[in-house]
Amino acid sequence: MMSKIVIDARELRTSTGRYVERLLHYLQQIDNENSYTVLLYPKDFDGWNPTNRKFHKLSCPYKEFTFSEQIGLLYQLKKLKPNLVHFSMIQQPILYPGHVVTTMHDLTTARFDNPTKNKLIFKFKQLVYVVVIKIVATKSKQLITPSDYVKDDIAKFAKINSRKITVTYESSDEIEGEPEVIEGLEDKKFIMFIGRPLPHKNLYRLISAYVELKKTNPELMLVLAGRRDVLYKKIAKWVEDKGIEGVIFTGFVSDNQLKWLYQNTAGYVFPSLSEGFGLPGLEAMRHGAPVISSNATCLPEIYGNAAVYFDPLDIDDMASKIDSVINNKQRANNYIAKGYEQIKNYSWKKMAQETLNVYKEALNKH
Secondary structure (H helix, E strand, O other), X not given: OOOEEEXXXXXXXXXXXXXXXXXXXXXXXXXXXXXXXXXXXXXXXXXXXOOOOOEEEEEOOOOOOOHHHHHHHHXXXXXHOOOEEEEOXXXXXXXOOOOEEEEOOOOHHHHOOOOOOOHHHHHHHHHHHHHHHHHHHHHOOEEEEOOHHHXXXXXXXXXXXXXXXXXXXXXXXXXXXXXXXXXXXXXXOEEEEEOOOOHHHOHHHHHHHHHHHHOOOOOOXXXXXXXXXXXXXXXXXXXXXXXXXXXXEEEOOOHHHHHHHHHHOOEEEEOOOOOXXXXXXXXXXXXXXXXXXXXXXXHHHHHHHHEEEEOOOOHHHHHHHHHHHHOOHHHHHHHHXXXXXHHHHOOHHHHHHHHHHHHHHHHOOO
């Protein structure tokens, strides 16, 4: 029997948007039975078009974490009268009474500050966020998480039965196109990180570990890739004030440049203190980089035996584990080979199929 399903894709063009974008891509291939309405921010409306006639898009101007989301989106959903709504993030109208499936990526926002925000306002929003997590976890028919670690974390945090939570692993994609050299890094030995430099990414300790590594690897460089936002500028100033040489802030890199970085790095280092899935490490494996990772939260679950792990709070341990890979070609090649095997465990299409199964289960609950 056909059901009307709404998917909240307001996150489509954000850092977590890859998940909902891939979900929509593969749902359109595998589900010709149900009818879908995809909610998009007005700015993203022209940038996404359905490829399956059962999928329709609708503009949704209500920003997350606002009163307009609580009232305007609630009214929009009531008018649509869907059988099921899938929120691809925790933020949603908490008074919506219909059948809901919610994807909870992790609890990082509930636990770590964001220094780019006003401290008092952020603390208040964080308190509200914690309340919303607990309400949403309780009232959703089903929850989806990207790892067993997050599943257990949410169950404990929100005091709910873990049986209502389904784990759907995400995946990584092959970067199309030719790799593009980053000027100044040709023939250089470097380790790298890509991403936003938020506090939980632990970059100050990574830089401190790099300083230790330089003592025995004077030619080594550290490449930090990502848009030069306020936080990266702050880190760059700290590096300058400390007189640390060899740290390269690339700013924004294109996919082709990122592909080159992965293919040419001596090691992809992921020092994070908290992740829900850890997509960058898998992406690095897919492109032939040996991965040296924090052993925190979900990362050992996702990377398995295909990464070398360190304690992210121990700078000496981090430095020594990086050193053990970048100065041992045989070991590095061994981990590159393991990485190629590990990525075979993940598939976006499988994730979409498992999500569709969750929809069916939630629709059967009364």
